[in-house]
Structures are given as structure tokens and as C-alpha cells.
Amino acid sequence: MKITVAQTAGFCMGVRRAVEMALDASNTSSDSLYTYGPLIHNPQVMDVLAQKGISTLNQIPENSKGIVLIRAHGIPPKEKKALWDAGFKVINATCPRVIMVQSIIEKHAKKDYVVLIIGDKNHPEVKGLVGYSHGKGHIVSNMEELDMLPDFDKAVIVAQTTQDTIFFNKIETWVETKHPNYKIFNTICNSTEKRQIETRNIADKNDAIIVLGGKQSGNTKRLFKIATKTGKIVFHVEDISELDLSLLSPAQSIAITAGASTPNWIISKAYREIEKKLQKKNRVSNALFKIRDFLLHTNIMLSVGAGCMTYACSKIQNFENIFIHTAIAFFYILSMQVLNNLFAIKSDRYNNPDRAELYKNNYILFAVITCIFGATGLFLSFTTGIASFSLLFVMSILGLSYNLKIVPPFLGIKKIQRIKDIPGAKTVLIATAWGTVTSILPAISNSGNIISSAIAFTFSTGLVFATTALLDILGIQGDRITGKETVPTFVGEKKSILIIKQVLVSISVVLIVTSLFKMIHNLGFFLVILPLLMLYITIVIDKENIKSRMQFRFIIEFNYIIAGIIAGII
Ligand code: SF4
Numbered sequence: 001m002k003i004t005v006a007q008t009a010g011f012c013m014g015v016r017r018a019v020e021m022a023l024d025a026s027n028t029s030s031d032s033l034y035t036y037g038p039l040i041h042n043p044q045v046m047d048v049l050a051q052k053g054i055s056t057l058n059q060i061p062e063n064s065k066g067i068v069l070i071r072a073h074g075i076p077p078k079e080k081k082a083l084w085d086a087g088f089k090v091i092n093a094t095c096p097r098v099i100m101v102q103s104i105i106e107k108h109a110k111k112d113y114v115v116l117i118i119g120d121k122n123h124p125e126v127k128g129l130v131g132y133s134h135g136k137g138h139i140v141s142n143m144e145e146l147d148m149l150p151d152f153d154k155a156v157i158v159a160q161t162t163q164d165t166i167f168f169n170k171i172e173t174w175v176e177t178k179h180p181n182y183k184i185f186n187t188i189c190n191s192t193e194k195r196q197i198e199t200r201n202i203a204d205k206n207d208a209i210i211v212l213g214g215k216q217s218g219n220t221k222r223l224f225k226i227a228t229k230t231g232k233i234v235f236h237v238e239d240i241s242e243l244d245l246s247l248l249s250p251a252q253s254i255a256i257t258a259g260a261s262t263p264n265w266i267i268s269k270a271y272r273e274i275e276k277k278l279q280k281k282n283r284v285s286n287a288l289f290k291i292r293d294f295l296l297h298t299n300i301m302l303s304v305g306a307g308c309m310t311y312a313c314s315k316i317q318n319f320e321n322i323f324i325h326t327a328i329a330f331f332y333i334l335s336m337q338v339l340n341n342l343f344a345i346k347s348d349r350y351n352n353p354d355r356a357e358l359y360k361n362n363y364i365l366f367a368v369i370t371c372i373f374g375a376t377g378l379f380l381s382f383t384t385g386i387a388s389f390s391l392l393f394v395m396s397i398l399g400l401s402y403n404l405k406i407v408p409p410f411l412g413i414k415k416i417q418r419i420k421d422i423p424g425a426k427t428v429l430i431a432t433a434w435g436t437v438t439s440i441l442p443a444i445s446n447s448g449n450i451i452s453s454a455i456a457f458t459f460s461t462g463l464v465f466a467t468t469a470l471l472d473i474l475g476i477q478g479d480r481i482t483g484k485e486t487v488p489t490f491v492g493e494k495k496s497i498l499i500i501k502q503v504l505v506s507i508s509v510v511l512i513v514t515s516l517f518k519m520i521h522n523l524g525f526f527l528v529i530l531p532l533l534m535l536y537i538t539i540v541i542d543k544e545n546i547k548s549r550m551q552f553r554f555i556i557e558f559n560y561i562i563a564g565i566i567a568g569i570i
Contacts, residue, residue, distance in 0.1 A: 002253040003274055004206060007543075008198045009267050012191040012260035014095025015040050018072035019049075019263075021093045025067055026052040032066030036083060037124060039071050039093065040261040041217035043238060048350075060086055067091060072261075073124040074098045076131020098125060101158050101187045105132040108156040108183070116140055116149070116182075118171060119160030123218050126160050146174060155182045161189040162219035162260070164226075165196055191260065192219060199223045199257050203230040207251035210243065211236045212266055213259030220259030227257070240270035245277050265350040272354075292554055297355045299337040301557050306333035306438065308564025309463075312527060313439040313456040315567045316520040317448050324384055325442040331377035332392060332437050336399045339370045340430075343402065384445040392441065395433055402429070423490040427468050435461030455514050459527065462507035466500045466534050467556050470541060473497070474552065497542050504531040504538065523570045530559055 011019070018039055026033055026049075034057040038046055046056070057068060060082045067089045070080065074094035083090050094102075105115050115133040118140050119126035130137040140146050157175065159168050165188055175184045203209050209227040213220025215238060224236040233251065237243045248254055254274060258267050295301040310329040314322040341348070341359050348356035359366055374396055382389040402419045419425055439456035442448070472486035473493055488496040508531045515524035537556060 001251065002206075003271060004202055004253065004255045005267060005271060006195070006198050006202055006255065006257035008191070008195040009212070009256060009258035010260075010262055010264050012095075012189070012195075014072045014097060014189075014191075015261045017095065018069070018093035019045060021091060022049055022054055022069050023052065025069065025091060026054055029067060031089070033069070034066060034088075035069045035071060036060075036075060036079070037071050039069060041214040041220075042259075042261040042263065043214055044266055045261065045263055063087055069093045071124065072098070074102060074128035075124070076128050078131060094128075095161070095189075097161055097187075097189045098128070101129060101161060101185075102132045104156070104158055104185055104187065105129055105137070106134075109134045109136050112136075112154070113183070114138065114152040114155040116146075116155055116157045117160065118157065118163055118168060120218055123160060125162075129158070129160070143170060143174070146171065151179070152182075155179070157182055157184040158187045159185075160218075161187060162192045162222065163188050164222055165193050195219070195223065195257070195260065196226055199226050200230070202255040202257060203227040203232050203234070206232065206253040206255035208233040208248055208253075209235070209255045209257065210240070210270060211257055211259070212238070212240070212270055213262045214238055217259045217261050220262070223257055223259060239266060240273045245273065248274065248277075263350075269353070293354065293550060296550060296553055296557065297341075297358050299334055299341070301554075302337055302560070303330045303334035305557050305560025305563075306330055306434065308561050308567070309434070309460055310438040310442065312523065312563040312567035313460050314442045314446075315570075316459075316523050316527070317439070317443060317446070317452045317456050318521050319442055319446040319448065321384075321446055322442070324380060325445070328377050328380045328384070328392070328441060329437045331373045331380065332396070333434070335370045335374035335377060336396075336433065338366050338373070339399060339402075340426075342366055342370070381441065384441075388441045388444045391436065391444065395436060398429070399433070424487040427465065427472055427487040430468050431461045431465035434464040452514075452520050455510060455520050455524075458510055459507050459524075462503045462510075463530055463534065463559075466503050466531070466538070467559065469496050469500050470534070470538060471553060471556060473541065497538060500538050501535060504535045507531050508535075523567055526566050526570055527563060529566065530563055533559055533562075 022033070022035065022039055033052075033054045035049065035054060036057050038056055039049060039054075040046075050056075054069075060079065064086050065088065068083050069091045070083075070093055072093055072095045080090065080092075105117070109115055109132065113136065115137040117126055117129050117133075117137055119129070120141060121139050126139055130139065138149060140149070157171065159171075168186060168188055172184060172186070175182050199209075199211075203226070209230075209232055211220060211224045211227060211234060213223070213236070215221075215236075220236065224234060227234040233247075235243055235247070256267060256270055256274075307326040307330040310326045311322055314325060341355060342363065345356050345359050348359070378389065378392055378396065381392045398419065402425075419429070435457045438460045439453060443453035443456070469487045472488045473496055487499070491499070508528050511520075511524045511528045511531075514520050515522050534556070537552070541552065
């Protein structure tokens with residue numbers, strides 16, 4: 001059975017922006033936080049916001065204080081003013097595309113145009129749009145209503161941003177034939193249009209379609225309608241747990257699509273659940289998947305990768321004494337990654353629920369593993385010399401204090417009290433720690449050449465930075481819920497992808513040039529495969545909707561092991 005996830009499934013730009021604004025406000029402000037009406041139409045996201053202390057305000061009180069976020073759908077201008085008058089600080093999370101429709105309406109209403117809004121009467125976006133028409137607005141939901149309207153001297157037609165494109169095309173024809181004097185603006189958001197087109201296509205090509213999204217979400221209901229018209233088996237559920245998966249058994253191919261307010265973790269969960277059910281049919285692949293998940297969850301594969309990277313970094317510096325540092329890297333990275341996973345249980349509840357469950361249920365065991373392996377790494381580094389031991393010791397202390405409040409209260413710094421609070425800290429610190437343990441520690445005990453050590457450090461840190469940031473992109477929504485720690489949650493997905501590509505190209509150039517000039521072992525030429533492979537994966541992740549995070553993690557982490565294999569051969 002084949003499972004396809006629609007590339008357009010999940011948060012659209014406007015919804016993502018609104019949710020990020022709400023989470024950012026909650027992570028940075030101690031004021032009471034409200035959304036005026038549900039921020040978006042998705043109960044799971046609203047639950048997360050409620051857990052973060054963001055409540056929903058359904059009526060505007062006369063006097064109040066705190067911060068109110070205006071929903072992605074927008075509100076009428078009168079209500080916005082009422083919020084200000086009540087004493088709230090208002091954060092406008094209205095989608096910029098909805099703001100554009102509001103401006104078209106306001107501009108034409110001021111010039112005495114009648115405003116025809118094609119949309120659902122009860123939808124909050126439409127209610128907000130009508131507010132900008134200064135009493136000249138009419139809401140039209142079907143062709144009959146349109147035909148019943150009187151002839152106007154001048155009228156402007158706009159659409160709710162999530163309207164059905166085929167219905168709007170009919171209205172364009174109606175204007176052309178009956179009212180060529182009316183102005184018409186196709187204000188359907190291109191994200192909606194693409195989502196609807198893709199839903200039609202995947203529904204045509206698959207036996208069963210699962211539409212994920214809030215039961216109140218207009219755009220999700222429309223996707224369901226579009227898919228149903230193809231005559232295929234279609235289910236609309238908010239969460240995959242609502243669906244009896246045995247109903248999917250007759251299908252040879254399943255497509256998953258989702259409304260604009262459905263978060264990634266709901267889509268990944270649906271994919272995982274269906275994938276698990278399929279695995280039951282094939283014992284071999286089931287066992288292989290279990291081994292893969294074990295290696296990834298316990299970080300054994302990643303730590304072997306750290307050993308391999310150390311081996312490769314030592315070899316490009318022409319060191320002899322390699323294996324002890326390979327072992328130090330293995331134990332140190334295993335200890336720190338397990339610690340990292342213990343700290344990340346909260347965000348893993350969304351990004352990687354299986355891992356969260358494993359670490360939550362075996363908290364003590366993993367805490368003990370962290371201590372034993374950390375101590376083993378320190379002991380081994382002690383045998384290589386006091387300087388490398390001291391450096392590893394300081395790095396371990398930094399890792400342990402990552403989540404602790406280390407800024408004394410008398411300094412009055414509220415926003416950044418822990419290392420964790422520094423924007424992007426997690427990604428940068430992981431990369432620097434890897435760079436140090438894989439190339440600087442061996443260089444210290446081998447009295448290495450400063451230039452070749454700097455090149456090895458740049459290669460290792462750059463590659464790990466790109467890899468970590470890429471994995472952070474896949475888990476960005478869960479990370480945002482728990483606060484800004486990663487580079488993608490700080491600078492956003494698009495900029496992160498650009499930074500990752502630049503880093504990968506830079507380290508490829510560094511490896512080629514320095515190998516050419518014999519500044520490092522000619523192994524450097526061959527190691528270029530790693531950043532190039534990562535570059536390819538980055539391009540894929542940028543273009544496609546990632547369905548199985550585990551699959552990508554496996555490929556990405558295996559990249560480090562390839563470094564060791566190449567170093568062993570050359
Ligand atoms: S569907 Fe389009 S208009 Fe509506 S919130 Fe999303 S990006 Fe904005």
C-alpha cells in the first residue's frame with residue numbers, strides 16, 4: 001500500500017504567522033494573553049495555546065488589560081477599536097492576504113461602490129470583511145443569491161480567501177456576460193487554490209483520501225467536498241485516532257491532505273499510524289523499522305557517527321593517535337544527546353511522540369546512561385592529557401547547565417536567564433560541541449597544526465550545523481511551542497534553508513581548495529561527498545512535504561558514518 005502526503009498539506013503562511021505570533025508573545029511576555037475568538041480553526045492548536053496560558057476572549061469587556069491577538073481571519077474595524085478602547089494592547093495577526101482584501105473593500109466602499117463578498121455568511125473572515133464595507137456590503141454564497149440581487153451602477157466583487165476556485169470562475173463568467181461594468185478581484189489565496197488543485201489530483205490518483213483538519217474549518221470542509229466529488233472513499237477527521245484504520249484496508253493507495261490550519265505534527269502522526277499498520281503485514285520490514293527506530297531514539301547511530309567524524313577529521317589532519325578520540329567522541333556525544341532528549345520531552349510530544357514516550361518512561365535509566373557515558377568520555381580524555389580533559393569538562397558543564405538559570409537575579413536580565421533562552425542556542429551549541437570533540441580535542445593531544453585543525457573544525461562544525469538545523473526545521477512547530485531555541489525557530493524556515501545551503505557550499509569549497517593546496521590530507525576531496533549529499537537532502541526537504549521524519553533522520557545521521565567509511569578506504 002502506498003501513502004502519499006499532499007505537498008500543500010498543513011499550515012498556510014497566514015496561519016503559521018498567527019500561531020508563531022501567539023507563541024512568541026507567550027514565550028516573551030508575562031502579560032495576560034488572549035486571542036479574540038479562536039485564533040485559527042483547529043482544536044489541537046487551540047489546546048496547545050490554552051496550555052501556554054493563552055485564553056480565548058469571546059466578548060470585549062469595557063475595561064481590561066493584557067495582550068489580545070487578532071485572529072488570522074481578521075475582525076471588523078469597529079471591534080478592533082473596541083479592543084483598544086477597553087485597554088488591551090492589540091497584536092494584529094490578521095493574514096496579510098486578508099488585509100489586502102479588507103483594503104480593496106474599504107477603498108471601493110469609500111468611492112460608493114456596492115461590495116459583493118463571495119463567501120460563507122457565518123465565517124469570521126467574511127464577517128470581518130463586511131465590517132470594511134461601511135454598510136455597502138452583500139454576502140453571496142451561491143449563484144441563486146447573486147441572480148436575485150438588483151442591478152447596481154457600480155459594484156466590486158471580492159471572494160473570501162478560501163473560496164472554491166471553480167465557483168469563483170463561474171462568477172467571473174457571470175460578470176463578463178451580465179455585468180461587465182462590475183469590478184471583480186480574484187482574492188482567493190493562491191495557497192488555497194494550490195491546495196484545492198492538489199486535492200483534486202491526489203483524490204483522482206488514490207483509492208482513499210484522508211482530509212485532516214478542524215470540523216469548523218471552512219477550507220478543510222471544502223477539501224473534503226472536492227475529494228468526495230471524485231467518488232473515492234474520503235474521511236474528514238481532526239486526528240487520525242478518530243478513524244477506524246481497518247476501513248482503509250481495501251485501499252491500495254492512500255492520500256493524506258490537510259486544511260490550512262492543521263499543524264505538521266497531526267499530519268506526521270497520521271502518516272506514522274498508517275505506516276505502522278502497514279508494517280504489520282511484513283515481518284521483515286517491521287523488524288527493520290524497529291531496529292532503525294531503536295538506533296535513532298537511543299542515539300547509538302548518531303554517536304557512532306560522531307566517532308566516524310572524529311576518525312575522518314583526525315585523518316585529514318594526518319594524526320596517528322586516532323582511536324582513543326573516536327571513543328571519546330562516541331561517549332561524549334551519546335551522553336550529551338541522551339541529555340538533550342531528556343530536556344526535549346516536551347517538544348518531542350509533538351515532533352517525536354514515540355521518543356518522548358521512551359524517555360519519559362525510562363527517565364532514570366537514561367539519566368544514569370548520561371552520567372556513566374559522560375564520565376567514561378571524561379576519563380578517556382584525561383588519559384590523553386590535562387588540556388583536552390579540561391576542555392571536555394567545561395563543555396560537559398555547559399551541556400549540563402543548558403536548562404538551568406545561570407544569570408543572577410540582581411543583574412535584572414529577564415529574557416535570557418538560561419543558555420537555552422539564547423535564540424538559536426541549541427543548534428549553534430550542538431554544532432560547536434561536535435566540532436570541538438571531533439577535531440580540536442584530537443588536535444590538542446596530537447599537537448596538531450593550527451591551520452589543518454581549523455579546517456577540520458570548520459568542516460565538522462559546518463556539517464553538523466547544517467544537519468542539526470535541517471532536523472530542527474522538521475520539528476519547528478513543536479520547538480516553537482516550547483520556546484525559541486533552534487536557528488529555524490529564530491530566523492524562520494526560509495532563511496534557515498538559505499543559511500544551510502550557504503554553509504554546505506562554503507565547507508565544500510573549503511575542503512576542495514585546502515586539499516588542492518595540500519593543507520590537509522587528500523581525503524578532504526572525497527569528504528566533499530558529505531556536504532553535497534546534505535545539499536541534495538536540503539533541496540528535497542525544501543521542495544517536499546516531509547512525511548516520515550524518521551526516514552530523513554536516518555539518512556542524515558548515516559551521512560556521518562559515511563565519513564568514517566570514506567576515511568577507512570582512502
Ligand atoms: S489561506 Fe491564504 S489568506 Fe487565508 S490565512 Fe492562509 S495564507 Fe492567509
